Every structure is written in C-alpha cells, then in structure tokens.
Amino acid sequence: MNDLRRIDLNLLVILDALLSEQHVTRAAERLHLSQPAVSHALARLRDLLGDPLLVRAGAGLVPTPRALELLAPLAEALAQVQALLAPNAFDPATTQRTFRLAMSDYGAAIVLPELIRTLRREAPGIDLQISHGSRESMLDGVLNGDIDVAIGVFPEMPNELRSTPLFEEHYACLLDRKSLPVDGALDLPTYLARPHVLLEMRGSGTPEIERALTALRERRRVAVSLPHWRVAPEFISGTDLILTVASRALRDIDESTLIVVPPPFQIPSFTFVLVWHKRRGGDQALNWLNQRIGEGIERQRLF
Known part of the structure; x- marks a missing residue:
C-alpha cells in the first residue's frame, strides 16, 4: 500500500515512452516535456522499482531484463486506464x-x-x-x-x-352504438345512470376521472373492474356499459358495433x-x- 501511494500515473506514461524510444531526449519530445523532467522521472522510477530499467549503450539506452518484463503488463495497464477514463463508446449495432x-x-x-x-x-x-x-x-x-x-x-x-x-393524452368514452342516446350525444345524467368498466392496476385506478366527478359532487357505479384495457372493449359490445379511458387506447375498435364519444364533463388531459x-x-x-x-x-x- 505504501508503494502504491507513491505511484504517479504520469510515471507509467513516461516509462512507456522511455522503453519505446530508448532515448531520454526523444521520449521528452514525444511527451512534450523537458529533458530534465524526464530524467528526474526515470530516477524516480528506478528508485520505485529497484532496478536501473534503462542502461547506457553507446548513444542510447537499452532496457534491462526487468524492464523487458514490464513491457506487456505496462501496455495493458495503460490501455485499461485509458479505457476507464475515455468516454463510454456506444455502438448500437454491436452492443449486447x-x-x-x-x-x-x-x-x-x-x-x-x-x-x-x-x-x-x-x-x-x-x-x-x-x-x-x-x-x-x-x-x-x-x-x-x-x-x-x-x-x-x-x-x-x-x-x-x-x-x-x-405525448399529450385526453379521455374518451366507449359505448355500444345501440346504447347511445337517440340524439347521438352522451349527457351527464346518462353517464351517471349507466354502469361503468374501471381499469385499475393494483389500486392505482384512474384517479383523474374520480377527481373530476368528485369536483361535481357525483359518483359513478363501477360494474366491472379489471387491470388491463385490451379486453375491456369486448365487454362494451352488446351492453349498456361505458368505458372511459385514454383516447389512444380506442384507435382499433370495431366501429361497426362500438362508438367513441367525448366525456360529458371536463376531465383534465395528461402527459x-x-x-x-x-x-x-x-x-x-x-x-x-x-x-x-x-x-x-x-x-x-x-x-
């Protein structure tokens, strides 16, 4: 742990450049650092790793056996750090x-x-x-x-x-065509007198509808309560039931037997x-x- 605290990741980058260039001046130019800064870093690395790492041979430097052992793990470590710090690349075509x-x-x-x-x-x-x-x-x-x-x-x-x-959504009412009043409109007294289908998911219900009725000091009678709307239109055909739901849920109804009309009272739209x-x-x-x-x-x- 003490040795880990002494490690500066920049030293690993410098070591990689030194092992690649085998020359202090060229490594400094590659890293855009001064030659004294790279020489000082090499001295720190030698002290940290307990090995000369690079020894002089003619006009350049050659790596020691210990330095050669570090080549592969050093490259892997730097690649992992780079991947960790780089933005998370996302390719939808290949992502699993x-x-x-x-x-x-x-x-x-x-x-x-x-x-x-x-x-x-x-x-x-x-x-x-x-x-x-x-x-x-x-x-x-x-x-x-x-x-x-x-x-x-x-x-x-x-x-x-x-x-x-x-998207913005609003409510609509679904009725059997034959149960619609003769004038073709659904008024509030008829709405309240009829039985209703309630869509309810684990107690959440449709509070917007109930709040709107409460504001009018009215209540509706729920004859059927169920947790999914897909089968609800099937209950309406041939009955006097009314289903009040989000309008887009009624896009594919059988218009030969069913009809969609606006609610006879104000229900706030929702997002x-x-x-x-x-x-x-x-x-x-x-x-x-x-x-x-x-x-x-x-x-x-x-x-």
Missing part, C-alpha cells in the same frame, strides 16, 4: 445489453411495436424485459435501480428522477412521460434508447 422497462399494457401497445422494430433493425443485441405495476411501484423501481426506464403518467416525481414528455434516474445521465446506451422511444412516438403522428 438488456434494458428493463416498466409500463402498463396501454403504454406497451403505444410504445413497443415501433421500438422493437427499431431495435431489430438497428440494435439486434439489445434485449428488453418489460414489467408493469402501479405508478408508485414503477417509480420505486427506477429509484432503486431495478428498472431502467418507466413509461406512463406520473403526476408526482421524486427529485432524483428525470422525465421527458412523449405521458418517459422516466429515468438522473445518475444514468451519462449512459449513452440508455440515452440512445430513450431517443428511439421518442422518435417512435413521433412516427406514429400521435401529437
């Missing part, structure tokens, strides 16, 4: 890595198809592990490092996390965001992935 993403099945339907096509085309060595949970559990996963990126709606964000918006930990700001691969997610959303023309 797994990213852990958390999102709802709604988020997965919006984000993953385009993202996966991009990865297969540009970064075939990058794999994805997708999980889902409540808003709180997804943010906790990013905070503790279990999750690389969370995608969703997060009204409250811890200071340690960073986010970027992906769908991508979240990561600020300590990951220097991760080039993660930054690349986040950028590709955003570009995929833009290509879908969701704005």
Whole structure:
C-alpha cells in the first residue's frame, strides 16, 4: 500500500515512452516535456522499482531484463486506464445489453411495436424485459435501480428522477352504438345512470376521472373492474356499459358495433412521460434508447 501511494500515473506514461524510444531526449519530445523532467522521472522510477530499467549503450539506452518484463503488463495497464477514463463508446449495432422497462399494457401497445422494430433493425443485441405495476411501484423501481426506464403518467416525481414528455393524452368514452342516446350525444345524467368498466392496476385506478366527478359532487357505479384495457372493449359490445379511458387506447375498435364519444364533463388531459434516474445521465446506451422511444412516438403522428 505504501508503494502504491507513491505511484504517479504520469510515471507509467513516461516509462512507456522511455522503453519505446530508448532515448531520454526523444521520449521528452514525444511527451512534450523537458529533458530534465524526464530524467528526474526515470530516477524516480528506478528508485520505485529497484532496478536501473534503462542502461547506457553507446548513444542510447537499452532496457534491462526487468524492464523487458514490464513491457506487456505496462501496455495493458495503460490501455485499461485509458479505457476507464475515455468516454463510454456506444455502438448500437454491436452492443449486447438488456434494458428493463416498466409500463402498463396501454403504454406497451403505444410504445413497443415501433421500438422493437427499431431495435431489430438497428440494435439486434439489445434485449428488453418489460414489467408493469402501479405508478408508485414503477417509480420505486427506477429509484432503486431495478428498472431502467418507466413509461406512463406520473403526476408526482421524486427529485432524483428525470422525465421527458412523449405525448399529450385526453379521455374518451366507449359505448355500444345501440346504447347511445337517440340524439347521438352522451349527457351527464346518462353517464351517471349507466354502469361503468374501471381499469385499475393494483389500486392505482384512474384517479383523474374520480377527481373530476368528485369536483361535481357525483359518483359513478363501477360494474366491472379489471387491470388491463385490451379486453375491456369486448365487454362494451352488446351492453349498456361505458368505458372511459385514454383516447389512444380506442384507435382499433370495431366501429361497426362500438362508438367513441367525448366525456360529458371536463376531465383534465395528461402527459405521458418517459422516466429515468438522473445518475444514468451519462449512459449513452440508455440515452440512445430513450431517443428511439421518442422518435417512435413521433412516427406514429400521435401529437
């Protein structure tokens, strides 16, 4: 440990130049140092390693057996230090890595198809592990490092996390066409009188809808509560049920039997965001992935 404390990494760089040039003046020119500075460094190296390292032979210097033994490990050590201190180079075409993403099945339907096509085309060595949970559990996963990126709606964000918006979203109501009032409009009394399908993920629910109704001093009756929206439209066809969800979840419905209409009361729109930990700001691969997610959303023309 005492010897390690005496080591100046610059001495290793100078030793490498001396062993390569076998001449003090040429080593000094190569390093842009003065000749006395290199001579002083050589004296320190001889003292540190207990060996002459370079001995005079004619007009130049020749390495000792001990110096020759140091050539390979010295080159390896300097290469490792250089790699450690150099910016982390990222090549998507050759990188082998797994990213852990958390999102709802709604988020997965919006984000993953385009993202996966991009990865297969540009970064075939990058794999994805997708999980889902409540808003709180997804943010906790990013905070503790279990999750690389969370995608969703997060009204409250811890200071340690960073986010970027992906798109603005609003709510819409899905009904069976035959259950729509004769005038073609859904009014508030009808909305409140009808049974509803609630999308709820581990207790998170859809608080924006409930808060909007509470502001009106109204409540709705939930007849079916379920954790994923993919099957929810199937419950609506042929019934008097109403499903109130993010509008983009209703892009591929069967319009011959179902219809999408605006809610009969004001529900604030919300921002769908991508979240990561600020300590990951220097991760080039993660930054690349986040950028590709955003570009995929833009290509879908969701704005």
